[in-house]
Amino acid sequence: MPFQKQKLDSKLALVVDDSKMQCMMLSVLLKEEGYEVITANDGACGVAKYIEYQPDLVLMDINMPIMNGYEAAKQIKNISQGSLAPLIFITSLDSDKAFIDSVEAGGDSILVRPFTPEVFKAKIKAIQRIGDLYTQVKNLQQEQQKDEELAEQLLNGVIGARNYALDKIGIVKKAAAIFSGDIQLSVLCPNGDIHVLLGDFTGHGLRSSIGAIPLTTTFRTMTNKGFSLLEIIKQINEQLYDLLPANLFLAASFVCVSSTHHSVYAFNAGLPDTYIYSNNGKIKHRIQSQHPPIGVLPQLLPHSRLDVYSVEEYDRIILISDGVIEARNKAKEMFGSERFEKVVSESDFSQNIAVLIMQSVNDFCQETEQEDDISIIDIPCNIFTENNVEDIFSQPYFDENYEENIDENSLAINMSTDHQIITANDVLSTPAIWKWQLLLSGSRLGTVNPIPIAMSQIQAIEGSGEHWHSLYTILTELFVNALDHGVLELSSALKNSPEGFVQYFNEREKRLEKLTSGYINIKLSYHLLASGGRMLIKIKDSGKGFAVLEKFKNNSLNFTQNNELSGRGLELVNQLTETLEYQDNGSLVEASYIWNQ
Amino acid sequence: MSIKQQISESNNQVIIAIENNFDFSLHQHFREAYSHCNTPKTDFILDLSHTEYMDSSALGMILLLKDHADNLGGQVIIKKPSDTVNKILEIAQFHRLVTIEK
Known part of the structure; x- marks a missing residue:
């Protein structure tokens, strides 16, 4: 159906001129170039037709009744912001002023009479080329904007x-x-x-x-x-x-x-x-x-x-x-x-x-x-303040009998009243389903954090789950104690004031950097229970030990004071473990962690 | 044009001076100011005494210049940054990467 195709492809031109003769002449030339043409005989009518038909090209006379070409051009350019419908002034005013005023009014080009049909057609082609470029750029811009908006949504979702x-x-x-x-x-x-x-x-x-x-x-x-x-x-x-x-x-x-x-x-x-x-x-x-x-x-x-x-x-x-x-x-x-x-x-x-x-x-x-x-x-x-970790510290948790469990060399506390007290023999009676060990020594103590390594081993074997979060805390606290107080021989008394805490941290950095000897050995063994499991943790360090008994007793008294800066780690571990026992003056710690399905 | 470039062949120096704003709009010109200097051991002097402002893309451009200089075995020296510019260089800790002469 060639007729319809022609219709889809054809472009629409608006000719605004008070001379009907001129309108007709320009229309003929435009139609030869494949345009459909509508006409208007004054500026105001031209603006109205522009709004109604949204043409692809406007030819504008300058001197017209009711509204002149400059004013009409201004209004059209105002309406068509964001889209380019090229506007050409057609005039017999061959002066610099006419040229300048045309451009000021928003005209894209000017054509001075008299001109031959060939010049006119060449002008139309040139201006159309610019119009096409503009449309292309605009489409690209819109596409880019759409892509960016989509990508932005995705990114925001991820981030x-x-x-x-x-x-x-x-x-x-x-x-x-x-x-x-x-x-x-x-x-x-x-x-x-x-x-x-x-x-x-x-x-x-x-x-x-x-x-x-x-x-x-x-x-x-x-x-x-x-x-x-x-x-x-x-x-x-x-x-x-x-x-x-x-x-x-x-x-x-x-x-x-x-x-x-x-x-x-x-x-x-x-x-x-x-x-x-x-x-x-x-x-x-x-x-x-x-x-x-x-x-x-x-x-x-x-x-x-x-x-x-x-x-x-x-x-x-x-x-x-x-x-x-x-x-x-x-x-x-x-x-x-x-x-x-x-x-x-x-x-x-x-x-x-x-x-x-x-x-x-x-x-x-x-x-x-x-x-x-x-x-x-x-x-x-x-x-x-509303976090669980903090809540632990605001609860009274010490059993009256706890003091009696202390003897000279070791301290074993059973914190959890929900579980049965497990003795070493009970544990031995269920063999470990796997064991894992990592011994870090010398300068590696300062550069390697073994806890993520241990956690990824555990999760690689047992799968991930919420219940490992507590184990992470237990391992971290025990390891840090072994490193700080055992290997590095730092005194936690420093941490009792906010300034001291900073000092402690700086001293720790210094000693870590120079560290060339010493070791920490981490052993894990995992035992299956009817539902869930039990992790036995053994951490031994090369230090002389630290006054854990003294420390523990002191801390236990201070735990209810929220401002205490040291000892919280151990207390937290105490809360999370089934059993916690320090031996060899504090250079060996054994803990067991239990979880139920 | 707010980039001035001066090459002194004898002592292997390229001086690049930037006026007003040092930002992404200078990207092309800035590159052109040094990319054709391929003499080994060339030092690139970046004169920022007349630079009023620079943004993070300018820091990026300086890093590209540094790469270029490193490849030639030369160095980048930033000269007389204004207070505003110096503040930005300081925040980015650029004195750890290139020489800054005040």
Whole structure:
């Protein structure tokens, strides 16, 4: 059906001229070029027909009654914003002014009478070529926008939606393009700590989010498996270095909020200062960038370490991306860190501070176009108050008979009244279904964290499950005790004050670095029960032992005081295990953990 | 054009000066300012004394320049960054990667 095809392909032209003769002449030429033509004899009528027919091309006379060509062109260009219907002025006014006015009014070209039909047709072809290009660009743009929106939805689903404690941690982000190069992550560790990351990839838009998925996956997986924050940062750095081109990298601030120690571990690589505010609006700590952005160097700089800060219940940790500091207003002034600090110090700390900061940035910038992604994370340090881990400490849990169980060399406590007391003989009567052992010695003690290795062995054999979370805590606490108090001979008395805790941590780092001798041997054996199973844990260290009896008794008295900074680990283990026994002056610990299906 | 480039053949130096804003829009020009200098042991002096602002993509461009210099066995020296620019270099801890002369 050739007729219909012609109809679909044909384009529509609108000729606006008060001379009917001119209209007719132009119509004939246009039809020869394959256009269908409608006409109007004054500017106002031309605008009306433009609205009604949405033509592909407009030819416009200048001098007309009711509304002249300039005014009509202006109105048409106003209506057609976002789509290009080329508009050509046809005139006998051969002056510079006519030419300039035509362009000012929005005309795409001008054709001065008299002209030959060939010149006219050439002009139409040229202008149509531009129109076609414009349409192509527009279609591409729309397609790209659709793709980006889809990808953005997917990314958001992967990244933001699975964050931990979204009800308590305030996260605000505002992207400069559809895609944000900023990433915000919060993940719960097996031991109850929380890892938080605010990252800012170079630039913004799609190209800056290439690294987002590997970053998110690594951060979540390693946190879930129980790796320490520094180990995770090392891994992410190597990964992004391998993955991304040299000019793409990640400025990021990492925070680990400890659930039991009133402390925060932080690492800032290339972001503006991360802040710790006390609840009266004073800055307690300013965590400055101490390392080039992640993914710049093949490995983290030697001696890279987390800094530790002591915090109180109502303190707030605030992480920001440079989009906050560098947001500009109309006068090209930056929001700046001084304004930021003022806003926070004057904020109502019962509110989500991230939201308050964002409002203030918006007020400052007004309608100015946003140049960079903006992200703010607000972590209240009392995030754990409703957490199970904390609850354990507020319960009275010591049995009256407990003191009587103590003898000179060993201390065995049975905490759980639900289970029968199991003696060593009972355990031996059910043979282990598997055993596992790892002996770490010398410098490897400082560089290898055996707990994730042990956990992955356990889960590889027995499958994963919630019940291993407690075991993770038990192993970590016992291992850390063996390392800190056994091998490194650190005194936990240091940890009794917030400042001491920091000191303790620094001393620990120092001794770990120099460590060349000593060992810790971890033995696990797993025994099946009618439902569930029992894990026997034996950890022996090379140390001289530490005053565990003294310590344990002291701690047991102090446990009800929530502010006690040391001894909590052991008490926690006590709560989670079936039996817990220290021998050889504390250099050997045996524990058993039981779980029911 | 806000990039000025000056090559001194005798002492193997390429000076690149950036005026006003150092951002992604300069990407192409910036690359062209050094990519054809393939003389071994060339040092690249990046004069940022007239740079008012730089963004993270500029940091990325400096890293690309550093790669180029490393391959030639030369080095990148950033000269006289303005306060604003220096703050950004500081946050990114770039003094650990390249020489910054104030």
